[in-house]
Amino acid sequence: MFNRDLLPNAQAYYGQYFAFKGNKAKHLVPCCFHHDKTASLSIDMVSGRFYCFGCSASGGDILDFHQQKTGLNFVESCKDLGAWVDTTQDTPDQLAARKKKIEQADREYKARQVQAAKAEKEHAQAFIPLVATISSSNAPSRC
Numbered sequence: 209m210f211n212r213d214l215l216p217n218a219q220a221y222y223g224q225y226f227a228f229k230g231n232k233a234k235h236l237v238p239c240c241f242h243h244d245k246t247a248s249l250s251i252d253m254v255s256g257r258f259y260c261f262g263c264s265a266s267g268g269d270i271l272d273f274h275q276q277k278t279g280l281n282f283v284e285s286c287k288d289l290g291a292w293v294d295t296t297q298d299t300p301d302q303l304a305a306r307k308k309k310i311e312q313a314d315r316e317y318k319a320r321q322v323q324a325a326k327a328e329k330e331h332a333q334a335f336i337p338l339v340a341t342i343s344s345s346n347a348p349s350r351c
């Protein structure tokens with residue numbers, strides 16, 4: 209059974225693949241899913257979300273990243289990341305307790321995802337008018 213609580217944190221996980229400068233919540237790094245000459249891959253260190261502006265590789269957490277990076281399926285990735293619990297020896301009570309804990313972790317995860325998506329949207333909304341202002345002020349004047 210997958211237990212999200214056992215996943216490594218995004219900082220530790222992505223640190224194996226990328227050299228991050230500073231301790232920011234979001235990093236842009238050279239993408240590992242396409243031949244990237246710039247830093248096109250945006251990584252959210254809190255939620256683990258990632259998105260590439262070059263090749264559109266994207267996912268909601270390190271588990272998505274791990275599957276795409278390694279080609280492993282969901283269960284294999286969970287096991288690979290140490291987030292798979294063997295429940296075959298559990299009593300029904302143990303299994304129920306475990307499920308409850310895992311569901312709680314999933315709810316918290318979903319709440320964080322909603323928050324991260326909201327923050328992304330707000331960031332985009334703050335950014336787009338700024339770009340529009342810059343490009344309109346650079347437009348040649350015809351008066």
Ligand SMILES: [Zn+2]
Pocket residue numbers: 239240241242244248249260261262263264265
């Ligand atoms: Zn890419």
